[in-house]
Amino acid sequence: MKIGVIGEGAIGRYVIDQLSIDGRAPLISLVRPARMDRANDKVSVRVASVGDLPDDIDLMVDCAGHAALIEHGAAILKRGIDLVTVSLGALADENLEQLLTQAARTGGAQLHLASGAIGALDCLQAARVGGLSEVTYTGRKPPAGWRGSAAQERVDLDALTFATAHFRGTARQAATQYPKNANVAAAVALAGLGFDHTQAVLIADPDATANIHEIHASGAFGSFGFRIEGKALPDNPRSSALAAMSVISAIHRRRAPITT
Numbered sequence: 001m002k003i004g005v006i007g008e009g010a011i012g013r014y015v016i017d018q019l020s021i022d023g024r025a026p027l028i029s030l031v032r033p034a035r036m037d038r039a040n041d042k043v044s045v046r047v048a049s050v051g052d053l054p055d056d057i058d059l060m061v062d063c064a065g066h067a068a069l070i071e072h073g074a075a076i077l078k079r080g081i082d083l084v085t086v087s088l089g090a091l092a093d094e095n096l097e098q099l100l101t102q103a104a105r106t107g108g109a110q111l112h113l114a115s116g117a118i119g120a121l122d123c124l125q126a127a128r129v130g131g132l133s134e135v136t137y138t139g140r141k142p143p144a145g146w147r148g149s150a151a152q153e154r155v156d157l158d159a160l161t162f163a164t165a166h167f168r169g170t171a172r173q174a175a176t177q178y179p180k181n182a183n184v185a186a187a188v189a190l191a192g193l194g195f196d197h198t199q200a201v202l203i204a205d206p207d208a209t210a211n212i213h214e215i216h217a218s219g220a221f222g223s224f225g226f227r228i229e230g231k232a233l234p235d236n237p238r239s240s241a242l243a244a245m246s247v248i249s250a251i252h253r254r255r256a257p258i259t260t
């Protein structure tokens with residue numbers, strides 16, 4: 001299987017390392033032009049545009065964030081290459097969602113949304129069939145996990161002494177305003193009640209020692225609560241290790257004769 005990876009940050013490096021342990025080389029890395037000379041002996045080919053990807057590539061995985069999905073997603077799908085992405089929050093832009101849908105149809109390819117740093121999405125998807133009445137997502141991280149986000153303009157992250165909500169609103173607003181931190185809100189929205197009817201709360205908590213994600217949902221099925229305390233990746237306190245693991249899991253499931 002010939003796989004291309006976009007992003008050599010915290011998630012991308014985990015994915016590249018894991019794929020190379022699995023022996024799934026050759027690995028192609030799609031980078032910005034300025035990064036063409038970056039060193040990584042686990043990458044066999046580095047390209048700067050979708051047009052330069054080889055014809056026999058089987059799958060692309062986006063581990064680079066919203067900008068990369070916006071820049072490369074449609075071109076990859078139009079070329080007929082399936083794409084796994086962690087940048088779910090980018091789909092809060094309805095124009096992008098339509099563009100990617102059209103590109104996937106044109107190319108006969110599929111955009112696969114990795115489950116990322118959260119779980120229980122299967123439960124929400126099933127519950128949606130019978131009708132959901134309420135879905136709330138709460139994301140709680142230590143202050144360091146919110147650096148570089150809109151939280152910085154809303155609270156003094158360095159001076160917090162107790163858990164403080166810096167955002168309350170819809171999943172669409174969260175995903176748009178926090179592109180590096182609220183992809184999980186988008187995942188919950190896409191699995192359940194949609195971007196405008198899913199409520200999101202984002203909290204900076206000086207006592208938190210993990211990235212904590214919670215879902216509370218109710219509907220015709222009954223109700224459920226889900227909570228995960230995810231360890232951050234060593235290179236980026238914003239991103240949970242499970243998000244990187246979910247990309248590998250998505251790749252494994254594509255090849256499995258029996259799959260969930």
Ligand SMILES: NC(=O)C1=CN([C@@H]2O[C@H](COP(=O)(O)OP(=O)(O)OC[C@H]3O[C@@H](n4cnc5c(N)ncnc54)[C@H](OP(=O)(O)O)[C@@H]3O)[C@@H](O)[C@H]2O)C=CC1
Pocket residue numbers: 006007008009010011012030031032035063064065066067068071086087088114115116117118179180181183184187235236238239240243
């Ligand atoms: N679904 C989920 O649960 C989660 C999703 N995410 C998403 O994943 C993204 C990546 O996370 P993480 O690895 O921790 O972030 P990092 O900041 O560590 O790495 C981002 C990488 O993406 C590259 N990149 C950014 N834009 C482009 C582009 N247009 N073309 C090619 N490469 C690009 C960067 O390259 P360069 O060095 O050139 O800047 C860098 O290598 C986050 O921004 C977030 O949106 C994160 C966590 C959980």
Ligand SMILES: O=C([O-])CC(=O)C(=O)O
Pocket residue numbers: 117179180181182183184185211230238239240241243
């Ligand atoms: O990795 C996490 O814990 C969640 C995250 O950043 C996101 O939802 O974008």
